[in-house]
Amino acid sequence: MNLPKIASISRKILVACVGLFLLVFLLVHMGINLCLLRPDDGEWYSIACNFMGTNYIIKVFEVVLFAALIAHIIITVALQIQNWKARPVRYHQPSKSKTSAMSKTMIWTGGLVFVFLALHFVNFYFVKLGLVEGKYMIQTEHALSSSELQAKYMAYTQGKLSPEEMATFQTEMEAVQGLMIKAESEGLYSDDMKWIRNLSAEDVKPVEGIVEGIEPDFYNMAFELFGNKVYSVIYLILFVALAFHLIHAMQSAFQTLGLNHNKYNKFIEGFSWVYAIIIALGFAAVPVYIMFFV
Template sequence: MKLIQFASITKKIALAAFGLFLLLFLPVHLGINLCLLRDDGGEWYRNASHFMGTNYIVKVFEIVLLASVLLHICLAIYLTIENWLARPVRYKVRTKTKTPFMSRYMIWTGGIIACFLVLHFINFYFVKLDLVQGKYSASIEQVDKLFQQKAIKLQQGELNEKEQAALMAQYQAISQISPEKMDKSQKNMVNLTKEEVIQYCGEDFKHVEPDFYTMSKELFANKTYSLIYLVVFVVLGFHLYHAINSLAQTLGLSHRKYSPIIDWISVFYAVLVPLGFAIIPLWFMFVK
């Protein structure tokens, strides 16, 4: 493999750099998630999701981020295999050397997080990619706009019979829409299945977005699922606990004065970020 020609330190630095990108992304993700807690029927959360889903700069970063996740994982697996090969015969007595908490198990905590990511992607990200069906939302304004255009066409007699029937069905459906399918601001239709989207918005409606807010709420209503989340966040904490000072070490940032600060940041980060994430399922479990 070509990778072999890179020096061990180069590979390590690459691993760290990909990790760094993920570290930077996590607080962003957390910030958006915390919008869930706002009692606004998901307005902020939906707005944030909308921004993340539609902004072009974010889309570029999304690709970089996905690549980082994949490379971080692949490189970690590759390095681990190399490391195992460096000691073909293992010790009989397990090591009793004291090492920083969880630092030896990065590949295992990382593995658990990777498994969780698959689940997480199926639940959310794949919905966006339209690989999995979820719940959707649509802006009434947009739906209305399309409806108006079609109405004009109808008046000018440009619609055939079939299209006329569809438009009528859509009109009837919308007029009988239940209140749960509307968000608090009455600006969006939410909690829609794929069929309902067609029903309410018409087959050629393009501006449908996944309704992450409803999906989250439903997921967290499931106790088992929330529990899995909580466990994974503890594991994430373990993984992160070693991440930042390890990153500093790998990038050669070691200094008598600053290293203790990095260590503190490391601890704060590893505690606060997973804690922030964990608040959400807890909130849904106990408060809501």
């Protein structure tokens, strides 16, 4: 793979900056995930997901995040291929350096994180994009009173609807009522009654385009996914690979940016380990909790 003609050091600086950005993203993502553990019937988690899904600043960040992720993968894979090409014959003397041993596994732990992301997007993110079916939730006030439905109701009460419009309106109202009855009879309301949750794709199809704000129900999706021990174990194994990737990633980023110094190197090394372990344990807490305590 040929990289555009930018100096190798600029590429390394770009990888370092992007890497540090991804490290901060992981901390935020982990914080949001930990809301899943709060015994509040998913209230905090749903609020956080709703905010992340609707806030415009976050939407811009999402574009930056994906650009960063893609840039990170392309540049690091290309650099690795260049390294392999530059040194096709292995040295006879195995390296005794701890750092170089760790850095050699970066491409493999990175590959595992990539595999994780592919699986993870199919499990969660692609539902948001409508590429995969999942579970859905609707804010109760949206189900009851979308602005379009209200306008039609006003027109209906004032006798302003044509017979065809009347027939459509009645079908739509029946679909909404059907949803409310299902929510009531199957206990799909959240404790605070603000959400109807745990809806299947079949449940929401009849009201699509009628009620506003149908969102993925990531809370129930996470509980369903990690209720399956095979998925939990796969996720846990990949979190270990993520931790190893992050330990070296952080040290390497600091070095590239010239922020290392003999005086602080021990601190940076320790900090990288602590950060990576906190991230891995924080993410692992969700599947472990669901596997053993739910």
